[in-house]
Amino acid sequence: MSFSSTVKNELCRLENMNDCCVLSELAAVVWLNGAAAPVPGDGFNIRITTENAAFARWIYSSIRKYCGIMPEVTIRKSRKLKKHVSYMLFITSAAGSGDLLEKTGMATVTENGRCELVLVRKIDQQSQCCVKAFLRGAFLAGGSISDPEKTYHLELTSRTSEQADELRRLMGFYGLNGRTITRKGSYVTYLKEGENIVDFLNVVGAHRALMELENVRILKGMRNNVNRIVNCETANLGKTVNASVRQVENILYIAENIGLDKLPASLREIAELRLEHKDLNLTELGQMLHPPLGKSGVNHRLRKLDRIAEKHRAGHSDRKEKGAGEE
Numbered sequence: 001m002s003f004s005s006t007v008k009n010e011l012c013r014l015e016n017m018n019d020c021c022v023l024s025e026l027a028a029v030v031w032l033n034g035a036a037a038p039v040p041g042d043g044f045n046i047r048i049t050t051e052n053a054a055f056a057r058w059i060y061s062s063i064r065k066y067c068g069i070m071p072e073v074t075i076r077k078s079r080k081l082k083k084h085v086s087y088m089l090f091i092t093s094a095a096g097s098g099d100l101l102e103k104t105g106m107a108t109v110t111e112n113g114r115c116e117l118v119l120v121r122k123i124d125q126q127s128q129c130c131v132k133a134f135l136r137g138a139f140l141a142g143g144s145i146s147d148p149e150k151t152y153h154l155e156l157t158s159r160t161s162e163q164a165d166e167l168r169r170l171m172g173f174y175g176l177n178g179r180t181i182t183r184k185g186s187y188v189t190y191l192k193e194g195e196n197i198v199d200f201l202n203v204v205g206a207h208r209a210l211m212e213l214e215n216v217r218i219l220k221g222m223r224n225n226v227n228r229i230v231n232c233e234t235a236n237l238g239k240t241v242n243a244s245v246r247q248v249e250n251i252l253y254i255a256e257n258i259g260l261d262k263l264p265a266s267l268r269e270i271a272e273l274r275l276e277h278k279d280l281n282l283t284e285l286g287q288m289l290h291p292p293l294g295k296s297g298v299n300h301r302l303r304k305l306d307r308i309a310e311k312h313r314a315g316h317s318d319r320k321e322k323g324a325g326e327e
């Protein structure tokens with residue numbers, strides 16, 4: 001089952017909802033998934049479409065319980081994709097489509113023979129429970145959420161830019177900054193980043209899905225940390241190896257051109273140890289000295305060796321150039 005279905009199924013099973021909230025959620029559903037068609041001389045019929053079975057059941061039983069209306073239900077299977085099923089709930093004018101709109105705070109506007117559903121209900125921050133319920137309805141009506149293992153993405157689809165504006169406004173009550181893009185003639189308002197999606201799931205009351213998402217986030221975070229540590233250690237190892245190669249080159253240069261026996265005892269000791277143990281880091285080298293020396297002490301001595309070799313090379317090339325000039 002997709003993560004979207006998991007969240008939707010959980011939301012359809014929420015219990016003990018306030019009456020006001022059920023009607024607010026229904027308003028979102030009718031507004032986003034409903035269509036009204038005028039019946040000549042006799043009001044209008046309303047059709048609500050959804051592809052989620054649990055949600056279709058929720059809409060049916062809520063309309064029945066809270067509006068006293070029995071919608072007609074048709075199930076339509078797509079010919080191309082046999083798994084693709086959509087549920088249509090039909091509320092005729094005679095069955096009480098007007099009551100449904102009145103109870104949910106909606107109305108119709110008829111223009112040029114077309115019937116538009118409009119939201120009359122004002123949704124404001126004073127009735128937090130109903131704002132949350134409305135967003136829940138919007139998610140059930142046209143929302144989807146990506147599998148958190150893959151990516152963090154949640155979106156709410158709507159038909160008009162006004163609907164998208166309203167959804168963004170309601171999300172804004174909870175500090176969620178949705179963005180809207182158009183896709184195939186629809187307005188898609190989306191949230192990115194795990195934290196925002198967790199907040200949204202919390203607002204709409206999908207607490208079990210929220211825990212599931214948090215677990216994925218923790219595991220992902222741990223995996224990232226492990227990768228970071230491994231990368232960091234690899235980088236450090238690279239640095240140790242590069243430094244060691246340089247030190248060994250310089251020590252060999254000194255041995256050939258100056259002689260290790262010309263070095264002070266402390267430098268000679270570390271030079272010989274470095275040649276013997278090319279893969280040790282400074283701390284490990286220091287522990288092999290008599291008496292043992294700390295990392296910075298070892299570094300100091302190896303730097304001295306570097307400088308001796310560099311100075312000698314520079315002087316050598318100076319003499320060479322001078323010599324060439326004199327000839």
Ligand SMILES: [Zn+2]
Binds near residue numbers: 018021022024128
């Ligand atoms: Zn409420």
